[in-house]
Amino acid sequence: MRTPANHLLLLSAALCFGCSASEAIPPEHLDLCAYTLAFGDEFDTLSVAPKFIENGERWTAHTPWNGDFGDAMFSDPRPSWPFRVKDGILSITAFKDETGKWRSGLLAAADPKGRGWGVQYGYFEARMKLPPGPGTWPAFWLMSLQPASKLPKVEIDVIEYYGHMTDRYFATTHVWYADDDERVSTHDGSTIRVPEGSLTSDFHRYGVRVDAGNITYFLDGVEVWRQVTPEEIDTPLYPLVNLALGSGYPIDETPDPSVLEVDYVRVYKPSNDPEACRKKASEAPQ
Template identity: 50%
Template sequence: MLFFTKLKNLTLSYILFSSIFSITSMFSVANASGEALKLDDFKLVFSEEFDRFLSISPWGKNGSRWMAHTPWNGDFGDAKFSNPKNGFPFTVHEGILRIEARKNSEGKWKSGLLAANPKTPDFQLRNGYFEARMKLPHGRGVWPAFWLIGVDRSNYTAEIDVVEHYGHWPDRFSSKYHIWRAKFGGVNTNNYIRTYVPEGSLSNEFHTYGVLLEPEQLIYYFDRKEIWKVPRPKEFSMNFYPLVNLALGSGWPIDETPNPSYLWIDYVKAYSPK
């Protein structure tokens, strides 16, 4: 069934339910002209500014701040996420982290992912603001993202996608949330918004992407201006931790993807209410 409705600051929204795929979905369109974020009532509790040695290991077993794979071993996309090596896929220069995607000598794509080590509690928040400042790659097939995962995955997976960009559409990015229940015999829930920007601006300059987790709602920001506000699902009553990655594909062909491709990250920060 298909329903249409008007939403404040949104031009169009629809709700789609498909019993075939056991998915409940919502989609909206917006622009980045909402209310500006104020952090006066927040305190910085975590800051990764990439101005020193990158603390990372393949699986976080040495107490590293970051790990190079999803903690549940759920890597994805058409480029394999690589264990960190000297110069690939992560390099740090003058306070900027570069994640590189490229083909190896066998023609196979490799890339990189950072996941906060779940054993590091200071990088987890139930309520607060997460933000990353990034310059996204350009080109068809690139699929960078900054996202959050809820710590309790025993009955479902709670996911907040602060930004997800498909290089086939250089004039927009998506913000989403998901509740993945199908694995446990339930129905998945997906809700997302597309934000339109001047074409090429996401890869030509740095922007900030953030989400505020409040007890009753989620508020998404682009360059610290509100783009989306949604009720917080009851399944999101837990701590979340951040991930950032340069994936490829997501159903799009990668035969025209620039080799190499780069995601540039200035910082990842988390703020809690004072």
């Protein structure tokens, strides 16, 4: 695996979460020894079902609530498209088919019946290289692992990237209630600034830690934003990764094809013995 670009260390400048400049605190650097791997996909092979997890598949190819989105149709897996695995890298390709319609792909680690994999509290990470060009809309995100019809649902967008804005991405948490619920859906997000073009020129690690107190977002292991955990997180959360197009932005200049590359998706749970991990790391040859 390649080392993340050094210029992203600029993100280690002091952050402040609702405090004055004099009270600014340095960003946290992720300590993975506090966690142990619970689930993951290194994409040596691809295990995806069109809709239902019935034979031990790791992924489905559509959102469990039948709510596909964007200006490219999320497609069932076919030989070599929209998903392709080679040398441990998953490629999700957006392209125009023989009729001129855009197609692309989404992977969700759950199905409409609430079957899937995830954890309630833990750390979630994907290592990805984003596609360049206007109109691209890749994302790595989490949703409540429960039957599709059940509400409320919590959505955590670890990264949403819009291809015409090459110096930033967006992290957001949504709490979705039913339209007839007296409670109102909420949306809380932040713009994460990065060196221009850096996310399409190399792979980077996009992560989020969820615990009972806070949701903490990381880029290449460095904290970039933090928010209070909503009380509605009372089920496991499962990961999704996709390459959508549009989101209200023009796609007439979107490159055909456009490719999102994913090295891995990993889900960690709290470790029972973090000190043993730290001791092993300290004794390893430098």
